[in-house]
Amino acid sequence: MNITVLGTGYVGIVSAAVLADFGHNIWGLDIDPKRVENLKKGKSPIYEPGLEELLQKGLENQKLQFTTDYGQALEKTDIIFICVGTPQAESGEVELKYVYSAIEQIAKNLQNPSLIVLKSTVPPGIHLKLKEIMDQNTKVSYEFASTPEFLREGTAVSDTFNPDRIIIGTESEKAQNTLLEIHKGLPGKRLCTDIISAQMIKYASNSFLACKISFANAIARICDLLGANVLDVMQGIGMDNRIGEKFLSPGLGFGGSCFPKDIKGLYFLSKQAGYDFKLLDEVSEINDSQVAYYLTKTEKIIGNFADKNITILGLAFKPDTDDMRESRTIPLVNELLEKGAKITAYDPIATETAKVVFGDKIIYAKDKFEAIRDCDILILATDWNEFKNMDLVKIKQLMKGNIFVDGRNLYNPKDLKQFGFVYVGIGRI
């Protein structure tokens, strides 16, 4: 099939590369010319394991092409996947300007009857407004559908080849069959539903997972007050298969381009629809206060952060990605700088992205040992594999101080005490 993928960010570029691998003819379109130029040379705009190889294979097989020109990308298309960003607007609502602009361009340039599939996370029912724009601007026949995306950054390629489930929201049997056919080679359960429900599934999934994380963080705070071990508590509740063990790790909280904006998005959508979804507000509130919780705990030990040399290990919002969007290290670094600390940071992959965020306000080290040398306080902020089993003797020797802030609960406080560290974690005894 001839498929156009609009937007070549985390979702678009991975979808385009995987669809090309299944033998479809893909045009990937982005409004960012530099990104498109790099893609034409097989250079991935993002760090994602396995992606660049897949891109190069698609280019070599002539299944994958890139452009900034809507006319070219839509000339022979049968299916259009919309994968443009839907960030959070300043008001907290979902920012839809990229989706509207993509639809205006489709309406202007469409030549073939097409199925327009919303893969971006959008407010349920928005396709009704998008239809109005289409109807005012084109006579070519089209239909809307929705297949929300569930890939996780860091494992996006393998998630796309091995999805747990594929949600297909359509308004006709023809559209449903087309989308079932496109996804034919992939494993995972299928759920066919209407468009609004498909989009609601995406918001509800992300909100539920965010609830689990904030729940674990709230329980961890109570464990601190009562002297319980939150890791045992989480393991114990996770053994109940109605609850499950995943997404129950307490720490600095969740970040990334999806959870924070999607729970706020659903909160606003619910309010506009007439339901005050207070639970989601509280989930954000717990998450937003985790960094301050850790810093207050640390301040109780050291007095204050002024002129302290702090090392931060990990800057990306999670391991195996260079994405810094809503990373918990952003409020962490900003609050520490405000308190007068001097920061050196190391991340295995996200340093270049971090430079855009923090500029020269912090020092970027080339490896973890360089970062740790002579620091007063070490903060482990992202659970990259290389931070999981560090040589504690060497670290203690390199550090000037002995405060170890474990923002991802990776270490046992008792082990760290044995090596001479003062441990700051959450819910650990």
Ligand SMILES: NC(=O)c1ccc[n+]([C@@H]2O[C@H](COP(=O)([O-])OP(=O)(O)OC[C@H]3O[C@@H](n4cnc5c(N)ncnc54)[C@H](O)[C@@H]3O)[C@@H](O)[C@H]2O)c1
């Ligand atoms: N990143 C994830 O892990 C993830 C997972 C599931 C769902 N989603 C959802 O998928 C959507 C895309 O997310 P992302 O992380 O890939 O975004 P992104 O910001 O990485 O990429 C968006 C791309 O769209 C391009 N773009 C903007 N307007 C355009 C237009 N009019 N025409 C063509 N291209 C345009 C931008 O230049 C950019 O390259 C969002 O709705 C997001 O919520 C993301």
